Amino acid sequence: MTVQEWTTALTEFMEREDGGEEAFNDMALRLFAYQYTNNKPYQAFCRERGKTLRSVKSWRDIPAVPITGFKELTLSCTDPKQAEAVYMTSGTTNPEKRGKHYHPTLQVYDRSMILNFKKRFMQDEAKIHMGILFPTEQELPNSSLAHYLALALREFGGEDSGYLMNSEGVDIPRLFEELERAERRGEPYALLGATFSFVHVLDECQRMGHKFRLPAGSRILDTGGVKGRSREIAADAFYRQLSETFGVPPERCINMYGMTELSTQLYDEGNARIPSVKSGPHWIRTRIVNPLTGEEVPPGETGVIVHCDLANFNSVTTILTEDAGVQTEGGFLLLGRVQGAEAKGCSLAVEEFLRAAKG
Numbered sequence: 001m002t003v004q005e006w007t008t009a010l011t012e013f014m015e016r017e018d019g020g021e022e023a024f025n026d027m028a029l030r031l032f033a034y035q036y037t038n039n040k041p042y043q044a045f046c047r048e049r050g051k052t053l054r055s056v057k058s059w060r061d062i063p064a065v066p067i068t069g070f071k072e073l074t075l076s077c078t079d080p081k082q083a084e085a086v087y088m089t090s091g092t093t094n095p096e097k098r099g100k101h102y103h104p105t106l107q108v109y110d111r112s113m114i115l116n117f118k119k120r121f122m123q124d125e126a127k128i129h130m131g132i133l134f135p136t137e138q139e140l141p142n143s144s145l146a147h148y149l150a151l152a153l154r155e156f157g158g159e160d161s162g163y164l165m166n167s168e169g170v171d172i173p174r175l176f177e178e179l180e181r182a183e184r185r186g187e188p189y190a191l192l193g194a195t196f197s198f199v200h201v202l203d204e205c206q207r208m209g210h211k212f213r214l215p216a217g218s219r220i221l222d223t224g225g226v227k228g229r230s231r232e233i234a235a236d237a238f239y240r241q242l243s244e245t246f247g248v249p250p251e252r253c254i255n256m257y258g259m260t261e262l263s264t265q266l267y268d269e270g271n272a273r274i275p276s277v278k279s280g281p282h283w284i285r286t287r288i289v290n291p292l293t294g295e296e297v298p299p300g301e302t303g304v305i306v307h308c309d310l311a312n313f314n315s316v317t318t319i320l321t322e323d324a325g326v327q328t329e330g331g332f333l334l335l336g337r338v339q340g341a342e343a344k345g346c347s348l349a350v351e352e353f354l355r356a357a358k359g
Contacts, residue, residue, distance in 0.1 A: 001034065003078060003104045006313045010283070011111045013310065018282035027283075027310055028059035031317050038077035041069075041357035042316055048356035059285065064294065064306045064320040066350040070099035070261050073357055075315045078104045085109075087144035089260045101144070101260050104314055109144075109263045112311040113151050116281045120267040121190075121221055121254055122156055128219075130161035131178050133170055133193025133201065144260050145223060149192060170197055172204050179212045179246070188217030191246070195222040195255075198242065199233060205245050213247035220248050223256045239271040257334060261319055263311035266331075279331030283310040288327045291320060291338075291345030299327045302335065304342050322346055 001009070013019075013027055033053055036043050042065065046052065051063050065075065071089070074080055080102045089099035103109055118124060132153055137146040153161055164175045182189035191198075198220075205211065220242055233241075243250045251270035257278050258265035264284045268276035280286065287296050288303040297303035305325040308318045324335040324342055338346055 003314075006034070007105055007107045010108050010310060010313055014111055014115055014281070014283050024282065024285065024310070025059050028062065028308060028317060029056065031310060031313055032056055032059075032062050034313070035077055035316055039075060039316065041073045042075060044359060045353050045356040048352070059308050059318075060287065060296075062308065062318045064289075064318045065316045066320045066346060066353050067099070067259070067261050067322055068350045069353050069357070070101060070315075071097045072354055074100070074102070076102040076104075077314050078102070085147070086142060087147070087260045088142040099260060101263075101315060103263075106147075108311050108313060109147075110151060112264045112281075112283065113148055114155055116265060116267070117152060117156070119281070121152075121219070121256075125217075127156055127158040128161075128190045128217075129159070129182065129187055130157040130190045130192060131175065132161075132163045133165065133175075133191065133197035134163070135165055136163055145194065145258070148223075148258070148265070152192060170201055170204075172201070175201065176210060179214065182214055182218070183212060186215045188219075189214050190219050190221070192221040193223070195224050195238075198222050199238070202238075202241050202245055211245055211247070218246070218248050219252040219254065220246065221254050221256055223258065235271070236274045239274065259321070261312075261315075262307060262309050263313075264309045275333045275335070277328055277331040278334055284308065286325075286327075286332050288325050288332060289320075291342060291349050297327075302326055302342070304338055304346060305332065305334070320346065320349055 036046055036053060045065065046063050049063050051061065056062055069075060082104060083102040084105050085103045087101045130153055132149050134149050135146060137143065137150045140146040164171050164178065179189065239250050239253050242248065242253050250272040253271045255268050255271065255276065256265050264280055266278045266280040268278050270276065285308045287306045289296050289306050291304045302324055305321045305323045306318065307321065310317060322338050324338045326333045326335065
């Protein structure tokens, strides 16, 4: 199939109601065949593991590429020079080596984001007055998060929505002006941005003695963690401060879990209870595994998170993250970065992948 044919097939799959396990499995196996054939480093890894087009019978059998593989190799079924977008990891752990995710077209990524965001954050409301605590995608062209937030603003931002950043960071006076206007008018307001941006805003609000009472229907979306970008803060304290500072109930303080190496985001239902359960739409599946064996651990036990994302049609659908998690009813609990035995298992998985893929 061509890129355009995959784009059509995947957007149609996303837009219809969840077809269940059989439909997901069929699409995942078709994508595996495409990626096995066209992504040579991935094919070498699969063959090393004894996984071929004949032996892989289920999406659960598809070999998971350690997330570090995106830093070491070009994982693309098409010519990376022809990519419409190349998204790169932040490089906080190793600035010299950033993971790259090549998108020959953004149609699949965009449709995945819009459909999911509408259901999970907008909850089928059409528009909301929106402020963005993150740079524009013109300023950060290789940031998938910048593109994600630009899509949110374009598709769902009401009149006068916009960015609340300047060259120095968050424009605090303008942010306060926006929040006060929302209070006066009684209009619901949405504040979206990276978690570390919110930590800085909370610090400024506390320093200046400012608190707000945003109108009913207002909501907050934070994306990702804060490690290495601001002071660290426990999740329960963070969401309590958000709620107290902006007057938004904890159940309206939603966290988006995503990464450069994926094309689909996962959300919780708010943070009235912590840790909150994360889940995704019907075109992504999540397993919790033992990184040494690749086998799923029993529900309730800690393991490493593996995602199978059908929107990742050009790279690899199935990724072994470096995040620890627990499978639970309705999704999974995100426990942070792997430690101890899980971390060692991930390192060994990386070594195996690189040895096989590099020949």
